[in-house]
Amino acid sequence: MGSQEVSTVDWQGKHVTVAGLGVSGIPAARALHERGALVTVVNDGDDERARAQAAELEALGITVRLGDGATLPPSTELIVTAPGWQPDKPLFLAAAEAGVPVWGDVELAWRLRGDNGKKAAPWLAVTGTNGKTTTVRMLASILEAAGLRTAAVGNIGVSLLDAVLGDTEYDVLAVELSSYQLHWAPSLRAHSAAVLNLAPDHLDWHGSMQAYAADKGRVYEGNTVACVYNVADPATEDLVREADVEEGCRAIGFTLGAPGPSQLGVVDGILVDHAELGG
Structure with a gap:
């Protein structure tokens, strides 16, 4: 990775x-x-x-x-x-x-990763109105089961600054990001990212639903491998379409129904992968 x-x-x-x-x-x-x-x-x-x-x-x-x-x-x-x-x-x-310029703590952590001589671990970033914490914990468990040194960080668990500047050298980080954090993270470029869903939230802070969605969509900017979106929530796919990503980055949809091309879904209670994303 x-x-x-x-x-x-x-x-x-x-x-x-x-x-x-x-x-x-x-x-x-x-x-x-x-x-x-x-x-x-x-x-x-x-x-x-x-x-x-x-x-x-x-x-x-x-x-x-x-x-x-x-x-x-x-x-x-x-x-x-x-x-x-x-x-x-x-x-x-x-x-x-x-x-x-104004940076948030996430932007600072992104800029300081590798600063102490450790390997700069790639970030797998997750955002969305609901379900972020559960998803990031599940992601960290999957990565651990794969034998990778990881942690659930960001808007959950260990702070990103502690993760990037601490003694542990991670292979990859599972990162939960809020819309606030993404607003102040202009140069963040994740390995892969997911927007789980979009619903009106924190509109007093962002000013409008459009601004809120745009800040969520920042998580896709510069992704190198995959932008994961919710097939049941077309607004998340719209954010992928609008993102400026690295050449070769894939759009991967997830659904509870039968998956189409470049999607993960469920058929007769079995997870089916039609994305076939290589490592």
């Missing part, structure tokens, strides 16, 4: 603003600081927990601004945001006006 080329960034002296403390912000701030970036963390909240987290980061030499997540710090060259921060926040509007 091959992996895409690893992108490298010279972090030394780079002014990076991390938006949000918590499960993604703190590991991101630490990882960037360790690589020589000049990190400023901004956070809307200023409660006791936030102050304790800030103290730990400040002890490392990281600047933290509590109660002010709206103002773009001077000299910022990049923002790394927690996935839940909405795109219309003043911080991001100011960044767009200043030409400052």
